[in-house]
Amino acid sequence: MGGDYAMITIKDIAKYCGVSVSTVSYALSNNSTISEKTKQRVREAAKALNYVPNSNARSLKQKSTHKIGVFVPGFQGPIHPTILAGIAHILRNIDEKYNMIVTFADEDMSLIKQRSIDLAIIMDAKTSKDLIVELSDYMPIITFDQDIEHASIYNTFVDNTKAMMNLTNLMIKKGCRRIGYVLGSSSSYHNELRFTGYKEGLKENGIPFNNDLVYNADAFTEFKGQETISILLENLDELPFDGLICANDELAIGALQALKEHNYQVPKDCLIAGFDDIEKTLYVHPNLTTVKVDWFSYGKQIAELALEILNKKNPNQSLTIHTTIIERESTSNLTTSK
Amino acid sequence: MGGDYAMITIKDIAKYCGVSVSTVSYALSNNSTISEKTKQRVREAAKALNYVPNSNARSLKQKSTHKIGVFVPGFQGPIHPTILAGIAHILRNIDEKYNMIVTFADEDMSLIKQRSIDLAIIMDAKTSKDLIVELSDYMPIITFDQDIEHASIYNTFVDNTKAMMNLTNLMIKKGCRRIGYVLGSSSSYHNELRFTGYKEGLKENGIPFNNDLVYNADAFTEFKGQETISILLENLDELPFDGLICANDELAIGALQALKEHNYQVPKDCLIAGFDDIEKTLYVHPNLTTVKVDWFSYGKQIAELALEILNKKNPNQSLTIHTTIIERESTSNLTTSK
DNA sequence: TTGTACGCGTTATCAT
DNA sequence: ATGATAACGCGTACAA
Numbered sequence: 001m002g003g004d005y006a007m008i009t010i011k012d013i014a015k016y017c018g019v020s021v022s023t024v025s026y027a028l029s030n031n032s033t034i035s036e037k038t039k040q041r042v043r044e045a046a047k048a049l050n051y052v053p054n055s056n057a058r059s060l061k062q063k064s065t066h067k068i069g070v071f072v073p074g075f076q077g078p079i080h081p082t083i084l085a086g087i088a089h090i091l092r093n094i095d096e097k098y099n100m101i102v103t104f105a106d107e108d109m110s111l112i113k114q115r116s117i118d119l120a121i122i123m124d125a126k127t128s129k130d131l132i133v134e135l136s137d138y139m140p141i142i143t144f145d146q147d148i149e150h151a152s153i154y155n156t157f158v159d160n161t162k163a164m165m166n167l168t169n170l171m172i173k174k175g176c177r178r179i180g181y182v183l184g185s186s187s188s189y190h191n192e193l194r195f196t197g198y199k200e201g202l203k204e205n206g207i208p209f210n211n212d213l214v215y216n217a218d219a220f221t222e223f224k225g226q227e228t229i230s231i232l233l234e235n236l237d238e239l240p241f242d243g244l245i246c247a248n249d250e251l252a253i254g255a256l257q258a259l260k261e262h263n264y265q266v267p268k269d270c271l272i273a274g275f276d277d278i279e280k281t282l283y284v285h286p287n288l289t290t291v292k293v294d295w296f297s298y299g300k301q302i303a304e305l306a307l308e309i310l311n312k313k314n315p316n317q318s319l320t321i322h323t324t325i326i327e328r329e330s331t332s333n334l335t336t337s338k
Numbered sequence: 339m340g341g342d343y344a345m346i347t348i349k350d351i352a353k354y355c356g357v358s359v360s361t362v363s364y365a366l367s368n369n370s371t372i373s374e375k376t377k378q379r380v381r382e383a384a385k386a387l388n389y390v391p392n393s394n395a396r397s398l399k400q401k402s403t404h405k406i407g408v409f410v411p412g413f414q415g416p417i418h419p420t421i422l423a424g425i426a427h428i429l430r431n432i433d434e435k436y437n438m439i440v441t442f443a444d445e446d447m448s449l450i451k452q453r454s455i456d457l458a459i460i461m462d463a464k465t466s467k468d469l470i471v472e473l474s475d476y477m478p479i480i481t482f483d484q485d486i487e488h489a490s491i492y493n494t495f496v497d498n499t500k501a502m503m504n505l506t507n508l509m510i511k512k513g514c515r516r517i518g519y520v521l522g523s524s525s526s527y528h529n530e531l532r533f534t535g536y537k538e539g540l541k542e543n544g545i546p547f548n549n550d551l552v553y554n555a556d557a558f559t560e561f562k563g564q565e566t567i568s569i570l571l572e573n574l575d576e577l578p579f580d581g582l583i584c585a586n587d588e589l590a591i592g593a594l595q596a597l598k599e600h601n602y603q604v605p606k607d608c609l610i611a612g613f614d615d616i617e618k619t620l621y622v623h624p625n626l627t628t629v630k631v632d633w634f635s636y637g638k639q640i641a642e643l644a645l646e647i648l649n650k651k652n653p654n655q656s657l658t659i660h661t662t663i664i665e666r667e668s669t670s671n672l673t674t675s676k
Numbered sequence: 677t678t679g680t681a682c683g684c685g686t687t688a689t690c691a692t
Numbered sequence: 693a694t695g696a697t698a699a700c701g702c703g704t705a706c707a708a
Binding site: 345359363364394396 | 684687688
């Protein structure tokens with residue numbers, strides 16, 4: 001028989017202590033005009049009565065909820081959980097308490113418009129730019145992988161291009177001279193950025209870009225990676241590349257499979273690398289060199305950005321997240337030098 | 339240059355339309371005492387001015403937030419994401435809108451005590467019973483795998499025992515007569531319940547329980563499963579069991595590995611099954627029979643329970659979630675009959 | 677040092 | 693059919 005959930009208010013404390021509500025309010029917010037003695041009495045009463053301030057009343061009055069909303073497309077996969085943990089880590093360790101509340105991104109984003117939160121972090125790629133701009137009328141917005149120049153919109157990015165440049169550099173340093181590239185889905189923004197990084201990496205090292213070494217899988221799946229490279233190798237007597245960079249790990253794992261099927265050995269005959277550091281990169285043989293984003297650190301950076309915004313520190317409106325290359329067996333030394 | 343995020347209130351609409359605030363409020367809530375004409379005018383003004391009701395003011399007045407809080411230990415793994423999707427699925431498809439808010443379970447559960455939500459779903463096993471009981475003073479609480487008899491606490495369970503009974507029945511039906519059991523971590527509640535199910539399954543079929551066929555891995559890991567069975571088999575010429583039930587999938591996968599290493603064939607020489615339906619059960623050979631909980635459906639059931647509670651329908655305070663056996667190769671027919 | 681009074685935005689009661 | 697006004701719980705300027 002669910003009860004009535006009686007609520008204790010400062011009024012109750014006032015009555016209990018025989019003082020006015022404002023005295024209670026002042027005492028609880030540790031205002032210096034209240035005598036230490038009454039403060040003590042009020043605090044004890046508050047504890048005795050199990051008083052907790054009503055957040056709705058407080059938010060209404062202060063025009064601030066002390067809540068940060070995170071809008072995710074879903075909770076699947078390793079990325080979002082880790083980012084959320086990073087955000088929570090920062091938010092837990094500050095004195096001024098902020099609650100992190102997570103929700104599915106939906107059409108209307110009502111939590112924002114109804115002002116249930118003070119700041120929104122939109123991790124959902126499907127939310128349209130127009131909607132984000134509209135939402136920024138209500139509160140500051142932090143985006144992920146969007147590029148919207150607008151007041152009170154703060155964009156965060158993974159530096160895909162730089163990361164792929166670094167990977168290309170690595171292969172060249174390892175002795176590769178004919179580096180192939182497997183493209184992912186052509187409609188993807190990431191695909192383009194990563195490809196650019198590959199080309200810039202070559203350029204930086206004075207290696208001419210050769211379009212014949214670019215293979216378009218037009219998807220980010222293991223299957224397409226396998227198929228693309230398999231079809232290629234069927235008509236060739238020898239490997240056209242001594243290194244192969246793939247737009248993501250799935251493609252690389254598929255390509256690795258295709259190479260094995262055609263009796264080429266990695267990393268003996270060619271090096272191979274992917275992007276994203278998915279779990280499976282550890283299970284394949286040889287295990288796969290890849291680019292990893294430190295999502296936990298990213299979460300922490302977002303949370304710090306959020307706090308700066310809320311504290312009106314006018315932080316930079318663009319934040320780049322750095323990446324690390326995870327070197328594994330698939331790029332240990334090349335032995336054949338053709 | 340963050341702006342000031344001007345807020346439009348019913349006051350603004352009232353001014354705009356030249357009516358009083360109460361008229362606006364009535365019009366927007368479609369009260370029958372307001373003429374159709376002014377309703378129309380007010381609605382248009384609201385749309386023109388981009389009016390959205392302030393949820394804090396509304397909650398303060400109505401003593402209800404229309405928000406449901408879900409407290410999770412983390413977002414890792416396949417279970418919680420799926421449950422959340424199930425909850426969201428129900429909450430999206432009702433006319434009376436409720437927002438789902440997800441948070442990490444922390445020490446103080448301030449969102450509850452501050453009345454930022456109307457009902458809490460606590461999915462975190464670490465939250466103490468005492469705290470849950472305390473929290474139930476503030477609002478209805480739905481728990482997971484707890485057993486707390488108390489007003490306004492609603493417990494939900496997976497029926498581990500029944501599931502394991504069913505699995506034992508299946509093996510017996512397939513011809514097994516000497517069924518072994520691998521225990522998981524002894525401190526786990528689930529471990530106990532599942533073991534009970536195994537014993538009851540035997541009993542139901544008139545097969546005496548034999549403690550020599552119980553192997554204690556004392557953990558839920560693949561490694562411990564492998565180790566436990568491997569050590570066992572080293573000192574034996576033949577298999578002591580013709581079926582092996584493991585307290586979870588990790589253990590079963592480890593045990594499977596050990597059997598292979600000792601040149602036993604599954605399911606030819608013995609059947610094997612696990613519990614949880616983790617993804618890897620599909621990748622091992624033979625792929626693994628297991629017990630699956632339909633977490634999406636569970637999420638839907640929780641959400642429906644929540645709505646019944648909020649609508650004062652006085653639902654049952656205990657909800658059992660059912661399971662399904664997923665039959666795969668590891669329990670196809672036994673061929674050797676010793 | 678403490679109390680009175682008002683406002684935050686909304687809804688609901690009571691007049692008009 | 694519409695408007696004035698009180699109330700929700702809290703915070704704070706001002707008065708005492």
